[in-house]
Amino acid sequence: MAGRLWTVERDRRLREEAIEWLKFRTDDGAIPLTRAEIRDFSFEGEPFALQATQQGIRKPRQLEAALSIQTVYRTPGQSRPYEDTVGSDGLIRYMWRGDDPNLPENRALKSAMENDLPLIWFIGVGMDPALFQAVCPVYLIDEEPELKRFVIVPHDEEAFFPREAGASTVIQETVKRFLTRETKIRLHQPVFRSTVLRAYEDRCAVCNLAHRVLLDAAHIVPDSHELGIASVVNGMALCKIHHAAFDSSILGIRPDMVVQIRPDLLEEIDGPMLEYGLKERHGQKLMMLPTKKIERPRADLLEIAYERFLHAKPA
Template sequence: MTLTGEPPGISFDTRLRQEAMAWLTVRTNDGADWLTREDILDFTLDGESRRLQPTQQGIWKPRDLPAALSFQTVYRAPGKERPYNDEPGPDGMLRYAWRGEDPDQADNRALRAAMELEKPLIWFYGVGMGPAVFQAIFPVYILWEEPENKQFIIDLNVGRGIVNQSSPLEEHLRRYLTVETKRRLHQPVFRSTVLHAYRSRCAVCSLAHKELLDAAHIVADRYEGGIASVVNGLALCKIHHAAFDAHILGIRPDMVVEVREDILREVDGPMLRHGIQERHGQPLMVLPGNRAEMPDPGLLDIAYAEFRSA
């Protein structure tokens, strides 16, 4: 042991990052749940409270660390722009914009140091408001910087060692990165955004057990219109999600449930009768409280047409 009580070779910086990410794994049920700002303030190390998240600015570097510990993307309701544009580039790799125009600004230096020291970071991604809630994505790394575009390249612990700035991405590698980005960022963010908007209740039956709920795409994400946005989502329990995907039940653009005619005629047990058949002709029981997060009628129309043709 060293004089500081740390195992040899383990710096305080490394231990803080490891402990913070282990704590977040437990608090988020391995990434399944979102956290409020107040939740994130609960983290302690060696009996002392340690801040993990930026407040207003997008990047957080504690004074006693050599590089940034975390950064955040604020929630953007559909139709609203975020203060910073954090989007994938044409190569499928994620970008995170500089803070301001000055490359030597303190927050930009902090992220650059994390890049140079190859430090793992936490990405707090906003998934709702009132109060603000965040999905914690970790570990992520800064691969390189694009000063001409005033941005950093973000890696979700996927591309390190297999991509570099000087070599163009081959198509199979671009596809792999796109799939992994969807799995590690877009899917958990989509789930949390949708479940938060629907107050963790099934839109069809109002079931409130989060572990039994899914974020269902209205139009599947493999289609052009199948955007990973709350307006293309419905919080559905696993039974109603499966029934929706199988075209056993559909949802009209006026947000009324329809059940397929052959299913209505079927005689079976109480689950079919009470869980499916009795929902026919009934309005959705739960909808987002924020008008901007309501299901897109155009996407509902596409899904309903597929249901009617099934």
């Protein structure tokens, strides 16, 4: 591989094959991977590293531009070496490495931006072993040098919103709202799901069901709420029945982690799902919680959700 010329076409083919391989290995982004699993990728019959081992930016020596970026996992309350932020437009920013725009890694990111090259974003969702959500493709669409960061979108924004566009228009503002929504769907949700399911060991908090395909990562407080953070402490692994019951206020969870079922449902007579799946859980402690206390649901968020449950009216 080293002896062949690295043309622009070969670079793009590498990226396309890597992204397709990751989508296949992760069931289109649903399953996180370990570093060892990510190292299984090969290009043109030879192993090719997709992920940086030390720094967050992977720029292979053969390429002019960065191939991947990385955000390490930190348990709730811990800060990262480079903290990704969200701008006023709702789009995510990825920080430079250090302060010098001429560092090779920063130049490699700028090259990816200027050439509209797709990147892979490995986002840490757990430790022991380290697990990463592969989010791809993502594109860098702008640089904010005064803040030492790039702007990220999870698809090629150029198809919707060319950089050379002039003053803001209604159409452009609509596109910005679309991109913000898509960013949350394409970036936040898979990472939130993997982080929560990993913390709950792929089991429903209410009934201990252990089939991942039947599990959701439920928000305790919706992300539209001012306290609705996209963090494991605002999530619970719930099977689809208990997730729907929780969201519709049929099922509530007290701040002391005890399940409550809406009173009118307790009086109702129906089939085994109501009897054993819901009514039998009334007054029982959650069956699964994260081993690490710092990853367990925050009491203030449970309190907000439980107040909503108490004041909900039967449909």
